[in-house]
Amino acid sequence: MAAGEALKPGTPPPHPSSRMDGLALTAGVPIAELPARDADAALVRRAVGGEATAFEQLYRRHAGRVHGAILRLVGMDRARAEELTQDAFVQAWRKLGSFRHESAFSTWMHRLGVNTALMDLRIRREEDATDSDELLAAAGGEVPFCAAERGDLERAVAALPTRARAVLVLHDVEGFKHEEISAELGMAVGSSKAQLHRARGLLRRALADR
Amino acid sequence: MNHEFQWRSEMRKLAGDAQPQRDLWPQIAARIAVRPATSRWRMGLGLAATVLVAAGVVALAWRTQSANTIPIAATAPAYDATSMAADNAPLAWAVPADPAFAAASRDLDSASVQLQQALEQQPQAVFLVGLLNRTNAQRMRLLRQAPSV
Numbered sequence: 001m002a003a004g005e006a007l008k009p010g011t012p013p014p015h016p017s018s019r020m021d022g023l024a025l026t027a028g029v030p031i032a033e034l035p036a037r038d039a040d041a042a043l044v045r046r047a048v049g050g051e052a053t054a055f056e057q058l059y060r061r062h063a064g065r066v067h068g069a070i071l072r073l074v075g076m077d078r079a080r081a082e083e084l085t086q087d088a089f090v091q092a093w094r095k096l097g098s099f100r101h102e103s104a105f106s107t108w109m110h111r112l113g114v115n116t117a118l119m120d121l122r123i124r125r126e127e128d129a130t131d132s133d134e135l136l137a138a139a140g141g142e143v144p145f146c147a148a149e150r151g152d153l154e155r156a157v158a159a160l161p162t163r164a165r166a167v168l169v170l171h172d173v174e175g176f177k178h179e180e181i182s183a184e185l186g187m188a189v190g191s192s193k194a195q196l197h198r199a200r201g202l203l204r205r206a207l208a209d210r
Numbered sequence: 211m212n213h214e215f216q217w218r219s220e221m222r223k224l225a226g227d228a229q230p231q232r233d234l235w236p237q238i239a240a241r242i243a244v245r246p247a248t249s250r251w252r253m254g255l256g257l258a259a260t261v262l263v264a265a266g267v268v269a270l271a272w273r274t275q276s277a278n279t280i281p282i283a284a285t286a287p288a289y290d291a292t293s294m295a296a297d298n299a300p301l302a303w304a305v306p307a308d309p310a311f312a313a314a315s316r317d318l319d320s321a322s323v324q325l326q327q328a329l330e331q332q333p334q335a336v337f338l339v340g341l342l343n344r345t346n347a348q349r350m351r352l353l354r355q356a357p358s359v
Contacts, residue, residue: 052239059235062226071228073350093242150223157224172221192310200217 036061040105055096059089061105066113072169073117082164084187088116097115108119114174121162130147146207164199171196245356315356318349 023080034042040061046054066156068090071081092112148156157165166185170176171192176184178192277323306312325342 008260052242055242056235056239057237063234064229067230068226068228072224078231082232082234085230086234089234089238090241093238147220153220155225168221169224172225173219 016043034170036106037104040099044096044099044101044105047093048099055093057104058109062109063089065106066109067111070113070117071171072157072173073114073121073166075160075162075165076154077158081117081172084116085113088113092118098189113171115184116168121166122186124162144182146204148207148210152207152210153203156203159206160202162198164202167192167195168199216294266269304353306352308356311352315349315352318345320347322349 040058043054043058043061043085047058050064063085067085068082070076070088074080074084088109092109095112101103157168158200160168168179170181170184171178178189181187181192182189187195212358286357304315306315320341325338329335329338329342
């Protein structure tokens with residue numbers, strides 16, 4: 001039955017699991033009318049049961065956020081970000097059975113996307129080998145901000161060295177704490193702070209040179 | 211204004227959704243297409259193993275209860291548990307590489323062991339031999355379909 005199509009008199013309502021149009025019911029409430037977290041939870045349960053259409057809905061609801069985070073982490077490389085977004089959702093499908101609903105699906109999925117991008121950065125090992133002592137020595141005082149338009153800012157962030165960019169994006173854009181960044185990137189908390197300082201300094205210089 | 215606050219508030223300009231330039235779903239769907247089938251196969255095997263064990267346990271209990279009234283060994287050939295165990299050596303060494311199949315193989319191995327233990331208790335119970343043979347046949351079929359590591 002198509003979405004919104006009226007039932008004929010005497011026709012029994014379709015079983016919730018047979019409805020693939022985004023209106024699958026959870027306790028009698030259509031998915032579209034549920035709060036986002038409840039709707040995601042209902043879709044996750046259906047997807048765990050092997051219903052790919054439910055997982056497609058999860059993809060459509062969260063692709064923008066996941067792809068956005070990955071895109072920033074890989075320096076606005078769209079082709080690579082799209083590959084990694086695909087990888088993140090394929091991994092999500094495989095790990096969905098272990099999702100315990102303790103956090104929101106959106107948080108879990110965002111984290112999975114970020115981890116996928118970070119794993120790729122680690123594999124590619126593009127990082128310039130900056131000595132951690134040198135970084136720590138540079139981490140004194142605050143770097144004044146240099147205002148810029150979004151486009152200029154995006155380009156300047158994308159041009160940063162990989163590790164500095166990853167720390168800057170995770171801390172200043174995605175809201176990670178240094179402790180979380182250090183765990184994700186396998187570095188000391190002090191190194192994460194130093195990389196952030198370095199990234200801001202490089203960014204400021206790049207924006208000032210425009 | 212505090213520099214830290216300025217950095218964070220300005221960098222938040224970069225936050226937000228960014229849709230992929232093309233629809234990624236067809237490729238994702240193609241990549242995950244195999245999984246549900248595999249899961250159903252595994253679930254089917256697991257269910258079959260569970261049903262076999264449950265049937266064995268129920269039947270054993272029924273036989274034990276009614277042993278005094280129904281002579282079961284009159285036509286059944288005597289069962290030598292020792293030789294049967296040797297003929298049907300556990301296939302625990304042959305674990306399929308695919309984790310989905312590995313789980314099913316564990317279920318079947320477990321069912322096989324439980325049936326053999328039941329046979330040790332009731333050596334003349336022919337129906338347990340049938341259940342054991344079917345379990346081992348399923349295990350062999352699994353081994354053929356999913357090569358071991």
